[in-house]
Amino acid sequence: MAEKKKMVEAITSMEEDFAQWYTDVVKRAELIDYSSVKGCLIIKPAGYALWENIQADLDRRFKETGVENVYMPLFIPESLLNKEKDHVEGFAPEVAWVTEGGSEPLEERLCVRPTSETLFCDFYKNNVHSYRDLPKVYNQWCSVVRWEKTTRPFLRSREFLWQEGHTVHETAEEAEERTVRMLNVYADLCEETLAIPTIKGKKTDKERFAGAMATYTIEAMMHDGHALQSGTSHNFGDGFARAYGIQFTGRDNKLHTPFQTSWGLSTRIIGAMIMVHGDNDGLVLPPRIAPTQVVVIPIQQRKEGVLEGARALADSLSEFRVKLDDSDRSPGFKFAEQEMRGFPIRVELGPKDLEKGSCVVVRRDTREKYVVEISKIRDFVAELLDTIHTDMLERARKHLNENIYEATDYREFKDIADNKPGFIKAMWCGDVECENKIKEDLSVTSRCMPFDDQTPISDKCVCCGKAAKHLVYWGKAY
């Protein structure tokens, strides 16, 4: 099929150059476009529809746990940003500053929010007075700005869309519970909706969020074995509350400082979805998030009855996100486009199928074909969408599990880092010096200390040989 070739040839194969494959896919599947604003992207309809579906799903999960949405200002006065020492050190170097407004210089510079801890703290300081005001479990959906030097679609850009949750609690236990709970919400979203298995764990101090007491993360493995931090949840203890002077009268009638958390997930997750599931023909979208789940393509559509039949077939699938492609382009072009855009199921209907009362169903993920009676198509599609989800998740889990290696000494560690894409399980003494050395030598960073896998595989640090404290998953990361 010439058309198929033409549409697909612009994609570099992932074996040849994974980074270029990624860039080709996001561009050819029309998810994004570059803009005249350096480092900022345009999210096109096919890309934004993915974010809308993710947003709807995650927002529902949030609300089930009692989250309320709010909206805080885009700008942060410099003096407010400066109140928490670690936080400002972490973010000040990469913010954008507004210095003029309404044709006049501002008295105080305003930074465009890189994250909104400072604004939420300022708000809570004025709105939390008694234990009766607690907990507050707020979230906002917004865009944030970080002045990155190098940018990549969805993975790193100067502006990106995300949600940021910010909570205040009466006790440290409650804050810890909320931190873990939200991490689990992210992991559930990844598995149940995006078909992405993740590893949950705690970040080392070096990789912790600026100002947090503990950062929990979900780490996903891309097709090339690289890690992508896909969502984080932070326990702030009472550090921010002390810095911003948040206090409440407790049940004992005395003044107390509350405990806080924050948690965020961004459009980066779209990048993860592409790099976990995509193939050399383009996107492979998880069915539960695909803006189009089924595309119906008539074959020889000018023959009598074909278009009507295709329309009736699409109508019978109206409970799914279905699209009839009755444009005047060739079937071959339409097949290639469906593959590039990653729609999970394609249904073909031609004159011969019509005669037999059946249609041809093709899965995007495995390309398996099925001949299905038209009268049974609704149930078949419902089941197949679920099967595709389960299979995609299992394939991704297999890929993850098969690419986790153990290393008990540095030579082994280096050998894996140099030659085997994936995660490396290795013991660590807890010293940042070792982390720094590993990063410098091998371009490998600590991804997390996994919750579910802390059985020591040796008693020595893989780097310095001193007594090991933690089992860490290491890897190259996006």
Added chain:
Amino acid sequence: MAEKKKMVEAITSMEEDFAQWYTDVVKRAELIDYSSVKGCLIIKPAGYALWENIQADLDRRFKETGVENVYMPLFIPESLLNKEKDHVEGFAPEVAWVTEGGSEPLEERLCVRPTSETLFCDFYKNNVHSYRDLPKVYNQWCSVVRWEKTTRPFLRSREFLWQEGHTVHETAEEAEERTVRMLNVYADLCEETLAIPTIKGKKTDKERFAGAMATYTIEAMMHDGHALQSGTSHNFGDGFARAYGIQFTGRDNKLHTPFQTSWGLSTRIIGAMIMVHGDNDGLVLPPRIAPTQVVVIPIQQRKEGVLEGARALADSLSEFRVKLDDSDRSPGFKFAEQEMRGFPIRVELGPKDLEKGSCVVVRRDTREKYVVEISKIRDFVAELLDTIHTDMLERARKHLNENIYEATDYREFKDIADNKPGFIKAMWCGDVECENKIKEDLSVTSRCMPFDDQTPISDKCVCCGKAAKHLVYWGKAY
């Protein structure tokens, strides 16, 4: 009821001071809070939930007309902003400028978008090549920044949330049709969802959007007779396309310049909703947008069976947005709170009601009470929510119609402007000098030339006495 008094007494009555009443309501109903960022507001959960509901409703209406959502960058390079002369003159004086990023001065200043025509034009220039690429019917939900000097909650602030639609079309007719269609979508949202009647019409040249060929508007009348421009839709003709160099190959194989529109509705509409429906006890929310439609309040809730009964009652109403208030505050306090927050229906259930198998239903808008059999509550509430919507709309329409006055000479015009809150119907010669004089003398502006009411009421301009060209609705405005 002491509690009721206590909660309500902080509201100034609207007859005493309408502006203060408004500010009191938005604060006491916990819709917004002031922030440490001058001119920027915090939208609290009760306020944001309103916006979420409006957004969901409007987005559904958009998609029914073929709109696709996208996301454009927050920043606009100065050179890009400068391309359309009228547009930059209109917006440059009120923008915020980013001049530093990542600790370094920027080579070119970036303005924080006050509106995104410039970015959409830049995008269309690169993405529209053939008539086959048309139309493009894009929209984005985002925040925009305009450096206002005086600010009021929802009505005017330095940052606000909105949607902005931007379309490109092959023909001028198609663009005009889209402009009108989207104005009608806004008017339908107002009537069908927010119970706000509006007057549709065309803006005069003076009040037109900077760079537009024609601006259409829906104007609502607030309780105090002031106008609030509630949504606008602009036909750009080919002006922006020429300025930004957007061209396409037409069906005739020649190069053509396309035609564009843009249309927007913002969180201002929440201000309209408050000022059209609210009363001296607080908010009165239109049922279709109310985050809580029904609140169930148990009376003497410690008496046997009451709480269980109230819970069962709330459960039987679960298809609505229902809340059971079983907190330990007194019923009087709960009543006052329901009134302040404007929940459309309150259901009271005490021991005596339980005995009789009935409950007491109270409407927020009229305060009418009904005794309803518990077994019939579901159908009763369903019908009452619709009745409340219809009644609210009709009351607002009556208020609007009763406060439109006609003036045929300037003395009459001035007399009405000085003494009667509302709109003034009067003829106009089409000269901006008259508009300016009227604004200066009487603080009254032209609201629109209504589509549905162009039968002349005189042949002379109400201001200069020269030949009249248009019938205009005038009014004091927010």
